[in-house]
Amino acid sequence: KPRVLTLANQKGGVGKTTTAINLGTALAAVGEQVLIIDMDPQGNASTGLGIERDNRSVSTYDVLMGEAGISEAAVNSSIPRLDCVPSTMDLLGAELELAEVSRRTHRLHDAIEAYCDAMAEGDGEGPNGGPAYSYVLLDCPPSLNLLTINAMAAADSILVPLQCEFFALEGLSQLLKTVERVKANLNPRLSIHGIILTMFDRRNSLSGQVADDVRAFLGDKVYDTVIPRNVRVSEAPSHGKPVLLYDNKCSGSMAYINLASEIIKRERKL
Amino acid sequence: KPRVLTLANQKGGVGKTTTAINLGTALAAVGEQVLIIDMDPQGNASTGLGIERDNRSVSTYDVLMGEAGISEAAVNSSIPRLDCVPSTMDLLGAELELAEVSRRTHRLHDAIEAYCDAMAEGDGEGPNGGPAYSYVLLDCPPSLNLLTINAMAAADSILVPLQCEFFALEGLSQLLKTVERVKANLNPRLSIHGIILTMFDRRNSLSGQVADDVRAFLGDKVYDTVIPRNVRVSEAPSHGKPVLLYDNKCSGSMAYINLASEIIKRERKL
Numbered sequence A, B: 001k002p003r004v005l006t007l008a009n010q011k012g013g014v015g016k017t018t019t020a021i022n023l024g025t026a027l028a029a030v031g032e033q034v035l036i037i038d039m040d041p042q043g044n045a046s047t048g049l050g051i052e053r054d055n056r057s058v059s060t061y062d063v064l065m066g067e068a069g070i071s072e073a074a075v076n077s078s079i080p081r082l083d084c085v086p087s088t089m090d091l092l093g094a095e096l097e098l099a100e101v102s103r104r105t106h107r108l109h110d111a112i113e114a115y116c117d118a119m120a121e122g123d124g125e126g127p128n129g130g131p132a133y134s135y136v137l138l139d140c141p142p143s144l145n146l147l148t149i150n151a152m153a154a155a156d157s158i159l160v161p162l163q164c165e166f167f168a169l170e171g172l173s174q175l176l177k178t179v180e181r182v183k184a185n186l187n188p189r190l191s192i193h194g195i196i197l198t199m200f201d202r203r204n205s206l207s208g209q210v211a212d213d214v215r216a217f218l219g220d221k222v223y224d225t226v227i228p229r230n231v232r233v234s235e236a237p238s239h240g241k242p243v244l245l246y247d248n249k250c251s252g253s254m255a256y257i258n259l260a261s262e263i264i265k266r267e268r269k270l
């Protein structure tokens, strides 16, 4: 069974998509079979992985509506061992369309279960004939809506990217409350994997203050690795590549490689 | 009747709240009576204006539910001629609670109309005995949900903050489509006031490319004023102040003052 990790934070622009893409790439680089499911109608994760708009004929929307399985929706990215279920703007309508549907909070959970069952029955082959996924990453939109709830209900654990800025701190306690509620009512196995400090700017004393506050509040739930603000990171998506491929020597890439090894170490201890 | 302007963009972290706070402050500084309505459950605009969590006993949630009028919900900020209807996390439940209610897309529009009617009947006095508002600014959450639709249905015009980054460009055409749909179905007077380029970084060639792309695509819908990335802007909210008060000589403040005068010039031409 794959480990399912979700990137969530209702504050916008904190690095959810950038972390999903680069953590996924780093895990694939060390030999894991990775699937990224884009749960955001904006489709930034799909674009950042180089999946053109006209190569999204089957998407996350179809999976949530039950019209396609995960194997059918997954497409190869240009990165070995990294597939993606892309998203389109159709996903905007999902919340309304699922309002009256049973198990509307578990549509994604059920789709992943169906994929696992098919894997168990079959010859252990994954989609497109490849091997089975060992990691599934879920990239969430910036809200606590049905799409994010579906992701939390399907996940084993949640990674919280947190921008080192004042407004980003405000939403943290609400996010943690929502996680507790999902754990109590929808998904008892959901845990907090950790908090990732992103866009840390050494020149800006605010970054340091926010980092200190978060570590004081959450202790070792906060990863040691801090992702610096690094212009190469924001340039990479316009080339349809993760920064790890666009410029693997820049400070952003080094930090994502360190983060991946830190996460894998934590995974091994679990 | 006040002019109602909404700050909207479903991409997260592009500067919606920062622009609402600082544009509101600049308009108040030149003598306008301004109300900012915080439509985001995160409540960043309320916090950035220094409104403590325990001073939000009446909030945007109550206004949308019809349990309080705008006059009752508005509180003074520390800035002369600038009031705010604060928001709390209760607003997260509004979308579900309004699902079966009639005119659910026009709850805010109807509340503003009721305020205008009360003003016309009364002696022209605004809330807390002050004068009537000439500008109402609406700060939206990062999504195209019922809260943002309510803001667009209530607005005369929309201002679109656009971060000079690649992912931010991706969502622009979808946002413009949504505006057209709201204009056709819910609010025929809705127009696009303009696109504000934010967090422009001179050291980063990507900023220039994005700015050029947007100007090529939308021409003079894009304001001349560009808001630079400036660390003083991100420090100000931790002091509960707009950057215009926190450091009125920094490049961020100067840009917001220029933006306000450009917007007022456009308003005069309308």
Ligand SMILES: Nc1ncnc2c1ncn2[C@@H]1O[C@H](COP(=O)(O)OP(=O)(O)OP(=O)(O)O)[C@@H](O)[C@H]1O
Pocket (backbone or CB within 6 Å): A011, A012, A013, A014, A015, A016, A017, A018, A019, A040, A044, A140, A141, A142, A198, A199, A200, A227, A228, A229, A230, A231, A233, A234, A235, A237, A252, B010, B011, B012, B013, B142, B165, B166, B167, B168
């Ligand atoms: N370490 C970094 N250094 C510089 N820029 C970054 C970094 N991480 C992310 N960015 C840029 O910041 C912007 C926001 O990041 P991203 O889109 O990943 O955040 P998000 O949380 O997924 O946003 P949304 O809430 O809209 O989904 C993007 O333009 C991205 O390229």
Ligand SMILES: Nc1ncnc2c1ncn2[C@@H]1O[C@H](COP(=O)(O)OP(=O)(O)OP(=O)(O)O)[C@@H](O)[C@H]1O
Pocket (backbone or CB within 6 Å): A010, A011, A012, A013, A142, A165, A166, A167, A168, B011, B012, B013, B014, B015, B016, B017, B018, B019, B040, B044, B140, B141, B142, B198, B199, B200, B227, B228, B229, B230, B231, B233, B234, B235, B237, B252
């Ligand atoms: N010109 C600027 N220079 C530097 N930092 C800025 C600038 N404008 C905004 N910021 C910071 O960037 C972050 C995002 O800005 P802001 O919260 O205003 O965006 P938003 O679009 O309202 O976000 P959300 O989508 O979560 O509502 C904040 O931490 C803010 O302080």
Ligand SMILES: [Mg+2]
Pocket (backbone or CB within 6 Å): A016, A017, A018, A040, A044, A140, A141
């Ligand atoms: Mg994203």
Ligand SMILES: [Mg+2]
Pocket (backbone or CB within 6 Å): B016, B017, B018, B040, B044, B140, B141
């Ligand atoms: Mg905001």
